[in-house]
Amino acid sequence: MYERNLIRSSLKDPNGVPELSENSVKNIKKEVYALFTDDMKKNESLPKIKVGGSNGTKNGDFEYRMDEDGSANGGTVIKFYKSAFKSNYILARTILHEYYHAGDFYSGNAGMKMWSLRYKLNLKGNELQNAYTDYFERGVFNYVRGLGAYQDKNYYYNQKLYHR
Numbered sequence: 237m238y239e240r241n242l243i244r245s246s247l248k249d250p251n252g253v254p255e256l257s258e259n260s261v262k263n264i265k266k267e268v269y270a271l272f273t274d275d276m277k278k279n280e281s282l283p284k285i286k287v288g289g290s291n292g293t294k295n296g297d298f299e300y301r302m303d304e305d306g307s308a309n310g311g312t313v314i315k316f317y318k319s320a321f322k323s324n325y326i327l328a329r330t331i332l333h334e335y336y337h338a339g340d341f342y343s344g345n346a347g348m349k350m351w352s353l354r355y356k357l358n359l360k361g362n363e364l365q366n367a368y369t370d371y372f373e374r375g376v377f378n379y380v381r382g383l384g385a386y387q388d389k390n391y392y393y394n395q396k397l398y399h400r
Contacts (some may be wrong), residue, residue: 241384
């Protein structure tokens with residue numbers, strides 16, 4: 237059976253183990269850049285990059301500040317945790333995941349969704365944050381799974397990791 241995984245096929249050595257460094261992120265990002273959406277490409281240079289540390293079972297995080305009305309409040313950071321560096325493939329999958337969030341944020345999609353949830357559905361506090369997180373995490377997981385990560389048993393959206 238033919239298995240389609242655009243992420244793996246974009247990498248020179250998907251099973252190789254990258255060093256824990258920003259250079260590894262840059263190099264693997266170059267290899268999967270053709271898989272970036274237009275919003276990811278337009279906004280790729282805006283977030284700061286941090287490497288190292290851990291956060292439970294997560295491989296990365298997109299940190300941002302947004303008010304409940306959807307307006308951006310400060311800069312953004314993409315964090316790549318140690319677990320993302322288990323293989324070039326896992327790092328590539330994490331790069332695609334986190335840069336997708338950055339593309340949504342900087343394109344204005346994230347702010348419009350936050351505004352809509354807040355004012356059209358009248359959600360507030362944790363209920364607002366959880367609905368917002370559900371929407372965007374499901375979207376990014378579906379995007380990356382569509383590139384081939386659907387074959388990965390450990391790559392799926394788990395609300396318990398994200399809900400407050």
